[in-house]
Amino acid sequence: MSTANLTRDETAARSSAITARAYRVELDVLTAPDPDRSDFATTTTLEFDATVDATWIDFIGLSVESVTVNGDSVDVEYDGARIAIRGLRPSNVVTVTAVGEYSRSGEGLHRFHDPVDAQTYLYTQYEPSDARRVFACFEQPDMKAPFTFAVTAPGGWEVVSNRTVATREADDTRQVVEFEPTLPISTYLTAIAAGPYARVDSSWSKGDLTVPLGVLCRASLAQYLDADTIFEVTAQGLDFFAEQFDYPYPWGKYDQVFVPEYNLGAMENPGLVTFTEAYVFRGAATAAQYEGRANTILHEMAHMWFGDLVTMVWWDDLWLKESFADYMGALASAEATEWTDAWVAFANRRKAWAYSQDQLPTTHPIVADIVDLEAAKLNFDGITYAKGASVLKQLVAYVGRDAFFEGARRYFRTHEFGNTTLADLLAELEAASGRDLTVWAKLWLQTSGVSTLTLERRKGKGHEIVQTEPRPHTLAVGCYDFDESGALVLSRRLVVDIEEARTPIELTETPLVLLNDGDLTYAKVRLGGYSIRTVESSLDRIVDPLARGLVWSALWNSTRDGQLEVPRYLEMARTFAPTEPNMALLTSVLANASFAVGHYLPAAERDRWRNRWLESCWDAMSAADPGSGAQLAWARALASAATVDDGRATEIRAVLDGTATVPGLALDPDLRWALWTALAATGRADAADLDAELGRDDTASGRTAHRQALAARPDEQVKAQAWAAAWGDVSLSNDHLDAVIGGFRAGARRDLIAEYDVEYFAAIGEAWATRSIEIARRLVLGLFPAADSLVPVDAWLDANAAAPAALRRLVLEQRDHLARDLHVRRAR
Incomplete structure (x- = not known):
């Protein structure tokens, strides 16, 4: 195993012998604007206690120049990931002078x-283990310490860190900024x-x-930054958490910076939260986008409390922060902001992620068995986030909100x-609630899999709730009936506790019974x-958006499980999506319908349904209220549909060149590119068209x-160039790699890319x-073959039993997705 892949056992042994006391980190990024310089100077002074004679310090960079242990210069013992340190005393001061490398992958100092x-911007991203790409450290979450950062940077730049500035020495060309020491936190x-943010x-x-607030973004995006809206949500959240947690915000200031080429949605660095700049909307945005950003x-x-103030010992308990944050994000949105329907999006979108992840062969308990860092990296998934949050919602129902x-x-104060x-x-939860949670935790947190609930008639009379994989549930059964106006409304609700595979329930069946x-x-x-049958004719009559969202969710799960015919689902999407008022639900249904057309239909039916879905998107976009979020959502769905069917290519080109208009449609740069990519993927736009659009943006x-649009063109040479660039061009940034992969796959042209299937399986091990x-x-x-057979992937799995576990996990998951596609296509 690579020494870069730290294991749980060895880090536990290190933290039992080493106690971190303090860090001082000095970074020199003065030459960052020079594109020919890939290096930066980094010096770390670590203070720590030890009960052993030797240990190691983590660092991944270009070189380690010197190591000083308790005032003595020692030989550098560095293998590219670990620096060996010997001759330790009970108390130690170690200084490591090294050379780091700027990142293009979003890991470390990007x-x-x-x-x-022509301006240059830097930001860091570390979770779970990339602080060591910037400074020498004990890279594990249970070795907390105060950090003092000092950064040498070009003059005029904004330089920010977790804490406020202590001193700044500056002239026109350079500045040295030293920050106040942090409270004890983990390296990540x-x-x-x-940069000139x-x-x-x-x-x-x-x-x-009083907490100072800041919002930052690139200078060239500042015209689009709606800081007032962001500050409003921030203040609402701080009010909510201050009341609910009864623990003052501990981190001094609260800066939020929106950064380019970001791998995540956001990262919770205390005092300096980083976000993808996709949340700085360059054009029109739907209510679902604003709601998602607020969440x-x-x-x-x-x-700031769950994860930063109290942190898991190791990545097994990653859920201790992510599940809570996912739950709290939805709860605070619903109760403290204008997004009072936040639980609708959670039920329909976040939980869909969890249901999908939990049905994979690689599913795992919420409390996972994470043996090393590679496994940790892949565990930022739908189980850890959305399933964990869903289970916490169930726990609140089980023990009561107050408890x-x-x-x-109690947890915050104690730890x-x-x-x-x-x-x-x-x-702490047992002490507050008076309930023994041992069995509950075992069944919900330490086992994997998702139960399926069905209402069935009992032999004789009455009904029963049948569940697979029995677990304890506190749930409600909603009986919906038509009122005098024809709306489907709740007529009766039963709250029941179930534990067994079958639970009797007494109810009078109504047109819609919703478990x-x-x-x-x-x-x-x-x-x-x-x-x-009721929702097939009357889904739009369900007044309550959460109930409607649960119905959409049930329909989609039945479709992807092969229980509901794909055309039947698509007809409901075509009928009811155009009148769906909740933007989160509409966005979800549009994505699911597009996926169903591309993945779940037999080849003989696919072309016909591609055209039908394209026409549905065109008609709905044209009929939507001008300038509405629904119109924008349908236009984006149209762009997606048009990548595989050119039936509206002439009209799309006319809209793009201005000879035709869609009244009210905000044709912003992102939508224009989506439409041009669709034309390129179907051979209806060439390089000159795309170059001209680049001139506009x-x-x-x-x-x-x-x-991406260039790589989307349906040409053998274009695909060959994209394939070679993806695997061989190491200068591509993370976003540019995604663009090349997206273009290569655009149009679903298996006739042009199937020849690369064999190369894929030969290349992934080396990559x-x-x-x-x-x-x-x-x-x-991104490049996993969308083939019609499992044979090649099974052959790779058989031949590579000893491949790294994290790599095998990814391939196994992709195999399962493909197997589901093939299964649903046959389930007629």
Whole structure:
């Protein structure tokens, strides 16, 4: 195993022998604007206690120049990932002088050159283990310490970190910025951002506490930054968490920076939260996009307590922060912001992610068995986030909200600035609720899989709820009937506790019976035949958006499980999506319908349905209220549909060149690129067309989109060039690699790319061994063959039993997705 892949056992042994006391990290990024320089100077002074004679310090960079142990210069013992340290005393001071390398993959210290104004931007991203790409450290979450950062940077740059500035020495060309020491935090939570960022300031106060607020983005995006809206959500969240957690915000300031080429949605660095700049909307945005951004802001804010203040010992308990933040993000959105329907999006979109992940052969318990860092990297998944949050929602129903939050408050006070495991949390929740959670935790947190709930008639009379994989559920059964106006409304609701495979229930069947009404528990639900017929004709009459979302979810799960015919689902999408008022539900249905057309239909039916879906998108876009979010959502769906059917290519080109218009449609740069990519994928646009569009939008986003559109053209040589670039061009950034892969796959032209299937399986092992895990993951997932047979992937799995476990996990998951596609196509 590579020494870069730290294991749980060896890090546990290190933390039992080493106690980190303090760090001082000095970074020199003065030459960052020079594109010919890939290196930066980094010096770390570590203070720690030891009960052993020797240990190692983690660092991944270009070189280690010197190591000093307790004042003595020692020989450098460095293998590219670990620096051996010997001759330790009970108390030690070690200084490591090294050379780091700027990242293009979003791991470590990422460098970005903005083509709009030729400015350079830096930011860090570390979770789970990339702080060692920037400074020498003990790279594990349970070795917390205060950090003092000092950064030498070009003059005039904004330089920010977790804490406020202590001193700044500056002239016109350079500055040295030293920050106040942090409170004790883990290495992966430290952060730096530097560059000519545009900044907007505000503040939030409660009682005697005032927290300075900042919002930052690239200068060339500042015209699009709606800082006031972001500050409003931020203040609402701080108000909510201050009341619910009864623990003052501990991190001093609260900066939020939107950064380019980001691998995640956001990261909870205390005092300096980083977000993808996709949340800075360059054009029109739907309500679902604003709601999603608000949810992310609140998710990261919840981490200031769950994850930053109290941190898991090791990545097995990653859920201790992510599940809580996912739950709290939705709860705070619903109760503290304008997004009062946040649980609708959670039930329909976040839980869909969990249901899908939980049915894979690689599913795992919420409390996972994470043996090393490669496994940790892949565990930021639908189980850890959305299933965990769903189970927490069920736990709140089980122990009561007051007890739940009192347990959380006890947890913060008992373990502040420390590290915990599942047992620590359960102890506080049990003390607050008076309930023994041992069995509950075993069934919900330490087992995997999703139950399916069905309502069946009992022999004789009455009904029973039947569940696969029995677990304890507190859930509601909603009986919906038509009122005098013809609307489907709740007529009766029963709250029941179930534990067994079959639970009797007394109810009078109504036109729609909805299991898990209110979405209290985590389970897939099936609609009975009568209920399906009701929603097939009257889905749009369901007044409650959460109930409507649960129906859409049930229909989709039945479709992807091969229980509901794909054309039947698509007809419901074509009929009811055009009148769906909830933007989160509409966005989800549009994505699911597009996926069903591309993956779940037999080849003989695919072309016909591609055209039908294209026409549905065109008609709905044309009929939508001008300038509405629905119109924009349908236009984006049209662009997706038009990549595989050119039936509206003439009209799309006319809209793009201005000879035709869709009244009210905001034809922003991102939508224009989506439409041009569709034309390119179907052979209806050439390189000259795409170059002309780049002339209109010569920005970072425009260049990335241009790269994807060029690779989308249905030409053998174009596909060959894209394939070679994806695997061989190591200069591609993470976003540019995604663009090349997206273009290669655009149009679903198996006739042009099937020849690369064999090469894929020959290449993934070397890519995993030689590229960073982030880049290798994108290659493995993005270029997995969408074949009509499992034979090649099974052959690779058989021949590569000894391949790294994380790589095998990705391939196994892709195999399962393909197997599901093939199964659903046959389920007629």
